[in-house]
Amino acid sequence: MQATATYPNIDAVEIEVGEGTVIEESAVIMGLNGPATTIKIGDNCYIGKNVQIICDHFELGDYSKIHHNTNVHGYKPCVIGHNAWVGQYSIIDSIGGTTIGNNCGIGAHSQLWSHIKYGDTLEGCRFLSENSLTVGNDVWFVGHCIVSPITAEDKSMAMVGSVVTKNMEYNQIYAGSPARSLSEKIGPQFENVSLDEKMERMNIYVKEAGISEEKVKVVSNITEFNFDDEVSYFDVASRTYTKKRSTEEVKFMKYLLPEKGKFVPYE
Numbered sequence: 001m002q003a004t005a006t007y008p009n010i011d012a013v014e015i016e017v018g019e020g021t022v023i024e025e026s027a028v029i030m031g032l033n034g035p036a037t038t039i040k041i042g043d044n045c046y047i048g049k050n051v052q053i054i055c056d057h058f059e060l061g062d063y064s065k066i067h068h069n070t071n072v073h074g075y076k077p078c079v080i081g082h083n084a085w086v087g088q089y090s091i092i093d094s095i096g097g098t099t100i101g102n103n104c105g106i107g108a109h110s111q112l113w114s115h116i117k118y119g120d121t122l123e124g125c126r127f128l129s130e131n132s133l134t135v136g137n138d139v140w141f142v143g144h145c146i147v148s149p150i151t152a153e154d155k156s157m158a159m160v161g162s163v164v165t166k167n168m169e170y171n172q173i174y175a176g177s178p179a180r181s182l183s184e185k186i187g188p189q190f191e192n193v194s195l196d197e198k199m200e201r202m203n204i205y206v207k208e209a210g211i212s213e214e215k216v217k218v219v220s221n222i223t224e225f226n227f228d229d230e231v232s233y234f235d236v237a238s239r240t241y242t243k244k245r246s247t248e249e250v251k252f253m254k255y256l257l258p259e260k261g262k263f264v265p266y267e
Contacts, residue, residue, distance in 0.1 A: 012036035018043035018062065019245060027051040029058070032075065042082065044250060053078075055094055060084070061102065062243075062265065063257055074098065074114065076132075082264040083257060087143060096130035096149055103262040104135055107143025107160065114149045138262075139168070140189065157189040195220055198236040202261065209255040215248035222266065240266040 007015070007023050011030040014037065017023070021041055026049045030036055036055065041047070042062035051066050054073040060066070061082030070086055072078055074094025080086075081101045087108030092098060096114030106112065114133040119125025131149035139152045142160040152158075156168035159175035159182075168174055171188040172181045202218040216232050219225070225233045225242050232249035234241045243249070243265040256262070 010039055012039040014038045014040075016040045018045065020044040020250065021046070023047045024049045024051070024068075027053070029053040031056045032073075043245070044253070048088075063253055067108070076114075080104075081137070083262045085258055093133075097132040098135075099132070100135040101137035101139065101154070102264050103138045105140040105142075105258075107141055107145065110141050110143060110145040110147070112141070112145075112147045116148065138190070155188070155190045195237060202234065202236055205256060205260055206252070209252055211248050211252045211255075215246055216252050225266065234263055235266075238266075239263050242266055 007017060009023065009025060009027055009029060012035050018041060020043055024047060027047050029039055032054060036058065038057045040059040042060060042064065044063050045060055046065045048066060048068040050069045052071045055078050057077035059079045061080060061084065063082060064080060064084035066086040067088045069088055070090045072092045076094050076097035078092060078094035078098045083103045084100065086106045089109045090106055091111040093113045093115060098114050112133055114131060116127055116129040119127055121128055133149045134151045136152055136154035138155045140157040141147065142158060144160055145158045145162045145164060147164040150164060150167050152168040153170040155171040157173045158164050158179055159173065162175050162179040163177035164174060164179045171190055172183045173186060173189055174180060175182050199218060199220055206213060206216060206218060216234065218234050218236065220237055222235050222238055222240065227242055230244060230246065232242055232244050232246060239262065241263045
């Protein structure tokens with residue numbers, strides 16, 4: 001939807017703000033030198049007080065939160081997926097371009113960088129780099145992390161205070177300065193959970209949340225999806241759901257987040 005009148009603190013040529021999204025009045029969203037070209041913010045998001053998003057192209061997925069005093073800036077696009085959580089006083093730089101996948105957590109006071117430059121190149125400074133920062137799905141930077149322009153593979157994790165200068169491998173846990181993998185000692189971030197266990201847990205969550213089973217149904221395969229009725233189907237195998245924006249669906253998603261279960265719209 002066009003949201004210029006509703007959100008006067010957004011200055012952009014193309015604006016899309018989803019249903020149920022809250023943007024604090026003190027937040028500023030604009031381009032580097034005036035209006036942004038594209039701002040897309042999904043459903044049921046929250047952008048906190050004094051957040052600054054100064055980027056010509058910015059996208060944020062559904063049910064994502066960017067908390068107070070966070071700064072997002074850069075020349076190239078910054079795209080953040082669904083169910084993101086960005087803690088207070090964080091920095092996300094997209095000078096070299098930044099992509100953050102679904103279900104990612106960025107703890108308070110963290111800094112994610114896509115460039116390394118400042119020294120005088122005329123004088124011979126060798127440290128000039130604008131590389132993309134690519135963060136996969138289910139990645140967690142616990143807090144006070146400093147991250148160079150790297151690739152963080154799915155389900156990787158950096159413990160509090162980590163200084164990440166090299167790529168993070170799939171489902172590995174890192175810590176220290178510079179950060180090194182601790183997974184051989186403490187195990188991975190994620191363990192295997194059977195499909196039956198996931199189905200059992202999700203059906204318990206439906207009952208605990210007081211959700212009508214006529215409006216929300218848990219399934220084990222996307223072949224059970226029906227896009228023509230009013231039921232929201234949640235597939236535990238693919239972690240996707242049929243987004244129908246019903247009151248019960250939104251209530252259930254909010255119940256599941258942030259730690260019980262993370263689902264993204266089926267596309």
